[in-house]
Amino acid sequence: MRALYAFVIVLVSFSCMVYELTLAQTSSLLLGNALVNYSVTICIYLAGLGVGSLLFMRYNSESAGPLLLNTEIVLSYLGPLAPILALLVEFSLRQVVMPGSLAYFFVLQSTMYVLVALVGILSGLELPIMISLGETRFRMQSGAVLGLDYLGTLVAIAAFPTVGLGMLGLFGTAALAGVGSWGGAVMTWLALPPAQRHRWQLVLLAPSLALVMAMLAFGPELREFMSQSIYLAGDK
């Protein structure tokens, strides 16, 4: 069980870092000026992590397990869908507001930042939960949990530009991270005592698996559709 939990920590931190990188990439595609937008995205994500950490103060160590599971369920939907959502919002926005106008950038930036902040807050919630769970249930000290968390981040940073963007593309990479969140959720479900887990959580996880598998299987088609019909459609 301890080894399984260690794997969950690596998987979860890997997925969160990949979500952040895919959102930063999407942000630079939609808002231009990559240097500023990439950095602002990272800033908001980090601030979100801080808020997420603080939010955990509202919970006790008893509720840490179910909280981690629920967070992973939400992330398994939100993370892979976030870049698609951002592109769809931008597409819809172009239908009603003049591209390049103040309103256009305000709404688009706000949307991006809300998405990044949401992923950041949920990711930030995870680390104190995992430390707490590690100490109370898996005899794992905080340093070990932090170390494993950094390992997941390390894998994400190394894999994102090469295996991720280079081989799977933007949406495929987000989907791969979605598989990570999904796996993290299932393993957490298995590790939790029966009293703390519910069938409806597994039911909720089924569509998210279908979603990420579809995104991986139809990667080129999805990329073509998002590029032609959404990203480039309606440009003047």
Next chain:
Amino acid sequence: MINDRLRMWTVIWMAAVSSAFGLVYSQLLVKVLASITSQFMLSQTVTLACYIASMGLGSYLGDRVREAKVARRLPQIQLYSSAVGLTMVLFAYVLYMFLKFYFVEISDPREREWLRSLAWMMVTLAQPAALITGFLSGLELNLLLRIGKRLAPETGYSKVLAGSYAGTVAATLIFIWVMPQFTPMATGLGLAAANLLFSLYLAWTFLDGERELTVHCAWAAGVSVLIALLCGYLPFLSQMHYKSRELQGVQLQALKDFVPFVTEVLPQRPEMFRHSTPYQNADIMFGADGGFRFLLDYHPQIEYVWNAEYHEAFVHAPIQYSREIPREVLVLGGGDGGTAAELLKYKEAVDHIDLVELDPWMIHFAKTAPLFLDFNHGAFNDSKVRIFNQDAITYLRTTDKKYDAVYVDFPFPFETELVKLFSVEFYKMTAKALKPGGQLVVDAPAGCAKTDPLEGNSGTWRTSVMLSLRVAGFKTVFPFCSVNGFVMARLDERPPAEGYHDYGIPLQLMNAAFLENIITWKRGPEKRWRGKINSMFKPLSPLRPRHF
């Protein structure tokens, strides 16, 4: 006696400051290594990997620090961190000089793999700094978490982690807004000084014994003397680094020659000018013969020996091929003014030129620096030229203007950020900005099939631009080559005109023979174009640089 609440706030504040220092140090190293190797992705990935891995190790080993010693370790960690910050950039510069001098400068492009190895060697050998700062940051975070847990058993972890994340936010802001204002060397020294002050504050807070405090202050005094000493030599050290970049083909006979070379030969070389903007490092390097080279992020953009050859081929060859002088022109990039100056030679025929350049400093420099005015003839002061300080993608997505010609004059895709400017999606955007019968001209890593300066990039980039233009809907795509490759593309099918037409404008090199010489599409038939298409949603790896 301060209460626990105040202590908790102190710990949160410390977590913020120490995380900020760690992240800024690692990013400073990335900046230095990326500028030296011109490989941002490699520098970022290796440095962050080392930093984060050693953070993990530091956190893990932090559990072994005995409870009684936890608080006493904090000032020491900051002192070590300051010492690393102090030496980080200097170490990287000296290492670069050593690699540059000790190994033969490679001028043969076929030796690209060797160049790549040197870049890897540089990035890898500079990593002790990232490993030490990462280890110290991880160790410190662990110790602070333990203190936080002791002070507030239920909420301690959350608060300390939140403080740490707040510090990383601050570090990112410093990285975006403050670091570009200073040279890496000055940034390193400034950070080391701030870090030292922080360590003294921690020593005053956490060290009880008088002896411990005295020893700490003595070490801090030593580090501060070193900081002051290096501050005095700051301009000299920066110049030495810039000069060492320009040396070609230096081979030392023995290791002992290294020191005299650095102290005697290098200072004799002409001074170099550098300006850093939030977007790029611009360098002007003067040769012994009075000529100059202009580089952006160490990639040559203008060199007085080939400036005319480059701009005349880029601007006039497509006009020769189409036999049409564009009335309304869009130039994307081209902040040096050379492209606009060549277009303005057609006088009345050109109605106006819209130029989109991201970096306002570049425009200012091209408008005012005599060096640039010599070849752009004050093109940006011409009423026909309208300048937009904007991101090219944003401009293309939001403009409803249509042009007779679009000239794309960006630096080559050596950086991840530049790769998207050579993608199918980008070319589709430019296609929408063209009038029917309009033409797109791209300065690109393509087209030079025979004497390809980009040999060694596995052919991917050589053909990717042409293939991506095809996918973007351009029916006529043909490359040509002078100093480097160019590609001309049209949405309609129209073969390029043969022969040379004299428009009666003053040109230095362009004539029938020159035009015939730069034609390459006849030599490399289209059926041989193989490779990958570059998409914003599935980008190619950046082009590998040719120099070290």
